[in-house]
Amino acid sequence: MIPAEAVARLRLARTDGIGPVTFRRLLGQHGSAAAALAALPRQAARRGAPLTLCPEGDALREMDALRRLGGQFIFAGEPPYPPLLDLQEDAPPVLAVLGDPAALAGRAVALVGARNASAAGRRIAEELAEQLAAAGLVVVSGLARGIDAAAHLGALRRGRTVAAVAGGLDQPYPPDHAGLQARIAAEGGAVVAEAPLGTAPLARHFPRRNRIVASLSLGVVVIEAAPRSGSLITARLALEAGRELFAVPGSPLDPRCRGSNDLIRQGAHLTESAADVLEHLPEAPRAIRLFEPPLAWSGAEPPAEFVVESHEPAGDATQVIDLLGTAPTAVDEVVRRCHLSPSAVQAILLDLELAGRVEMLPGNRVALTGQA
């Protein structure tokens, strides 16, 4: 990729309101990020919609900072971007990577579980990760305390491991895992981040981190997960992405095992050792099934009295908004129900996304964000 296009891709990805799905559509429409950047202001101005592109200087500064950190950007659709992640329609357009991006190309399995894991759970994670690494698999996890850290450490003994983090690469989290992050990068593995450098890892970033963990892997193994825990969300994301699901059983007396036992009850492979994983790990993900609504995007319930108050778009846009809800709706359905052309609807939806009013979702669907 020519450097100018790399800068343009980073600028487009860092522009507020351009989500991964819209990024892919713009790249398809315009042929390059540079062309999309050139076209967007005209388009926004024509509709009177707000738009602030990420300044070129900001992108260049971030590239420079990442280089000084020893990292590099990789771009969806271009090697060495991880091929399994690239299958996801909402894959990050740009990933910041520390370490060896080649680690992202290996057959991978994710190990996730409780941050407050028991000593036994940590030991299981460490041994399982070591066995899986010894069998040639890359072990993916989220650099968190507990199961995540144990999995990374076990894999480091016999092979490569990949960590996906929620914040920027210069903000290791938890802070005392900075050394672990550095070891992963130094010992043949990789650490990847969707968020820009300088981003503090906030609660809202973790669903995206979990989705990357699941998407990098052919299967996800859950070890100790309480009901409604983040690990169960990763499990659900893995199923949605056609990944194989594994769970380690545990005593009914330990609440940390309820969620993982539940997964087994629902069909996850009962896993006691690497053999159980190797037996069921496929060569490729299954065809992707979309749930309504996908868990990653199902935010809070819409407020009881959801009233559009400010920046009210007039006419056609209002007509489109009236057809939407916070639950995902198919764009085709919107086109059928309003009396506008498909391209007019797409243009309105782009404006609304740039304004933060809607979110474009995989499967050509769209949902209100709840912001007026």
Next chain:
Amino acid sequence: MIPAEAVARLRLARTDGIGPVTFRRLLGQHGSAAAALAALPRQAARRGAPLTLCPEGDALREMDALRRLGGQFIFAGEPPYPPLLDLQEDAPPVLAVLGDPAALAGRAVALVGARNASAAGRRIAEELAEQLAAAGLVVVSGLARGIDAAAHLGALRRGRTVAAVAGGLDQPYPPDHAGLQARIAAEGGAVVAEAPLGTAPLARHFPRRNRIVASLSLGVVVIEAAPRSGSLITARLALEAGRELFAVPGSPLDPRCRGSNDLIRQGAHLTESAADVLEHLPEAPRAIRLFEPPLAWSGAEPPAEFVVESHEPAGDATQVIDLLGTAPTAVDEVVRRCHLSPSAVQAILLDLELAGRVEMLPGNRVALTGQA
């Protein structure tokens, strides 16, 4: 039942070489145990086969001894014999019972598991048994140390429990469970034994005890069972008898959970609480499936050089023996392959069973015992 027939049934059941399947056939052929006892010596003499009936005095003495112990005999096909057990073609023709035989008529679930169970396993067994008893179920187990005892104790707090024992009722096993056996009988439950009074519980009696535990119940819950343990045999017997199978999950680090985790992998219901059992416990057993060979009867492999040496039956009997092996064979198949009438084959097989050479099995099948 008139007292004379009760005595005759006990004599027939206590006659060496008359197994439960043959007992049922003889009862069907002759109409009563008394008539069978009268016919057997003539039949044996005609064929020159050995036969020693249990003397009437022995049967009367055992009845008296059981009465003095506070117990009673119950007979297959006659209330209060437990109806679920009666469905099994090889159910014990006679059971010695301490306590209230009415406990044998209730909807029942078995809890079985490791004798060397962990403290956590015992607690799970005790709580689960108590919850199931509180829900109105009778909890069945085998009076052993560990899970069995915990299950009986938990059930005693809220309802009835039934113990099936391997030896005679006057030989509680383990000996320090004599008090538990007495409590079960005194507090509305029942203790049942197939073996005659005075029988020391030997290893070879436990498969029959396990079969009774499984057969008394609509479902079997396994809590902590190592691979190749007796509890897994009970689980297999339960499946063979069309019973529902449940298993409590446990840590892969505990070898005592390998067998139970394996059962879940093979389709047993993952069980964390009584709700999991109640949800899947059926109203009646499923249609019985027969495996080849059923585990209860699959003894050691036949010796490499199995030679018929002594008491060699002549002619027709030899022809029948040549068609048999230690693996079960359908009697119909034997009839088809030799040139004898069905009734002649049945008579020969009866002689061979009385001589200890063959064993009649459920499903009208027969196998060599390996004794010449």
